[in-house]
Amino acid sequence: MASKKVTVTFTPGPRCIEIPPGLTILEAARLAGLNLAAPCGGAGRCGKCLVKITSVQEEHSPQWVLACQTTVRNSMNVELPASSLLILEKGQMRPVALEPAVFMDHGVVKHRAGIPMENSVAGEPLLGLAVDLGTTTLVGYLYDLTSGQPLAVASRENGQLSYGADVISRLAYALQGGVYYRELRQALAASLDQLVLDCCRLAGVHPCSIREIVTVGNTPMIHLLVNLPVQGLAAAPFQPAAKGPFYRNASELGLTSVAGAVCYLPPLIGGFVGSDALAAALAQGFGLPAAGTELLVDIGTNGEILLQAGDQLLAASAPAGPALEGGNIQCGMPAATGAISKVTMDYDVHPVVIGDGQPVGICGSGLVDAVAEMLRLHLIDSSGRLVNPSELPPVISFKIKQKLRQNAQNNRFTLSGDIYLDQRDIRQVQLAKAAVAAGIKVVLAEAGLGADALDALWLAGGFGNYLNPANALRIGLLGEVDCSKIHQVGNAAGSGAVMMLLSFAARGRAEALSGRFKHLELASDERYQEIFIRQLNFPDKEYGV
Incomplete structure (x- = not known):
């Protein structure tokens, strides 16, 4: 006798799939080939896989549930959230002679x-x-x-x-x-x-x-x-x-x-x-005789850090975690429609939202802006503590003070509507920025250099492209580099891949370049652990400006 099956209909689409009862909505979406984001991998921690059940057989009252925690017992209709990520496609590319493989x-x-x-x-x-x-x-x-x-x-x-x-x-x-x-x-x-x-x-x-x-x-x-x-x-x-x-x-x-x-x-x-890091290095001219002392940083879940200093080529990966991409943040989200991508503050908070609609969350670049502005207005002290309203200087506007809510367990600051940052979010930013900053310092120390020796710091990738460099310095994400030396180069990995597609010689240069890099394993580097602890605090002031 055939086992019982139930039907899950996903919209928009629609797309239907028959499954045995007992699977979660997330598992059903995966089987249907649908890309339902679940940042925590389905552990029920992040709360980001919210979907709307619009009907369960005879029941018709819509219900919002976590897809990873909701078991399918009967046939149902499920409305998925719209997804429109802001994906960086452009990057700087060095010209190559056309000689494809x-x-x-x-x-x-x-x-x-x-x-x-x-x-x-x-x-x-x-x-x-x-x-x-x-x-x-x-x-x-x-x-x-x-x-x-x-x-x-x-x-x-x-x-x-x-x-x-x-x-x-x-x-x-x-x-x-x-x-x-x-x-x-x-x-x-x-x-x-x-x-x-x-x-x-x-x-x-x-x-x-x-x-x-x-x-x-x-x-x-x-x-x-x-x-x-x-x-x-x-x-x-x-x-x-x-x-x-x-x-x-x-x-x-x-x-x-x-x-x-x-x-x-x-x-x-x-x-x-x-x-991808190798391709980015190729696109930025690493290994060429005329190159200067340059640092290439691509910040994602893992922050890739590449240094060229004379004949030295060093590479490391810092475990930044997902915070700078909107993960592990209470109101965090990827850089998609509805995300707060920029924040400025004076007498009030002024968010910029991707798509110009109502904000539904905050992405990495907006997060860095918000924390930098909160530091500037002394809403956060150098230890990362979100202060109480009574501690704010008299010059802080009433509107700003109203947005800072004191709680016995976890203070929070409202950015817009229901979008806020709380103490846990600030701690996640501290962990992420300390990981990247410590990685940069270890790579420079391995080369026997200080930040002042850099001719340029290239910021690659989507997060780096939309990041405000001055605010990144303010929170201590990029160490103590002069702001004028920071340049955003877009999707350098994609540019390097195109170079290797169009030029077999460029492909050979990349392969030779990969063998010249000395890879530093930060997880086992005692220097990294020590510097990471020191980098957890925010700088007292902005560097390089």
Whole structure:
């Protein structure tokens, strides 16, 4: 006798799936191939997977529930939250001579690495795709390999978001066993497949015209895509199973839309410093003779820090946690429509909201702004304590004072409507900023340098692009660098991937560059632990301004 099934209908869409009773709504969404974000990985801690049950058989009263904690017993309709992440696509790229790995030689498709290639259909274009495979988002850049002309840029969320906002949550899920590993890997491959189709649809071309895909990403993402064991990444000394570079057929990676394409994955630098960091370093000219003393910082769940100082090339990854991307913050959210992305304060609080509508949360850049402004107005002291209203200076406006609410357990400051920061949020910011600042100091100390020796600090990635550098300095996120030396370079990882797609020589430079980096494992570095503790406090003043 067939076991009982119930139907879950997800909207918008709609998309229906039959499941056995007893699964959670989150598990049903995963099985349906829907990307329902669950930053804590379904542990019920973050409260961010809220969905609306609009009907349960004969019941019709809408009910908001946590998808990860709500078991499906009967057929139901579930309304998912709208998602419109602000995804950074543009980045600075150094010009390269057009010399792609895949080329046409007297009507025959060849690969400069000697990989056998199928012949193309007469009149079919020769296309290539560069992909930045991020923990949160994927960005694809489609190019004509014959002319070097860009054809399309597309982006989408990483389908693994429902398994946790950070790579540690996802690694923990994968380590539960083979079926869990495969589930996580399939979610990633499906997202990449859809990205390919998105690019092709925008350019009006067929996916079979894509002959090579260059993919860069952090170490766990690449391991999952290439089907490498991840046990070594889950505990010190955090060693990758293999560093690469890797050449794979697209079908080996689970891609069905471009099964015949060759996939190139550049080498990983080590630990949690992946090929995305290597690509960013390539795009910023690391390893070139004329380069100065430069620091490249890409702040995400893991803050990647690369230093070039003369012949020295150093790399490290600081465990910043998800706070600076809106995770572990009471009203935190990714940089999406409705997120407070900028904050200024004078006699009142002035938030800027993505999409110009009503705020529904605060993202990382807005969080840094808010904390910096609260420090400036003495709402927070240097220890990170959110002060009581009675302690505020007389010059603070009545409107500001009204927004600071004293509580016996946890003071809070209202930013707008129901959006607030409380003492727990401030502590999360302190942990995140201390991790990054301590990593920067250790890398500089390893090179025997102080912050004043830097010619430039390059901020890469989405968070770095929208960050106010002066406010980052005010909270102590970037150490003691002069603000005039900080430059935002956009999606440098994507730019480096494009360089390796268009230039086989650039690919060779990147591979040589990866071998020159000395990787510092901060988790086992005594200096890091000591400096981290000292960096927990906020600076008494803003540096470098």
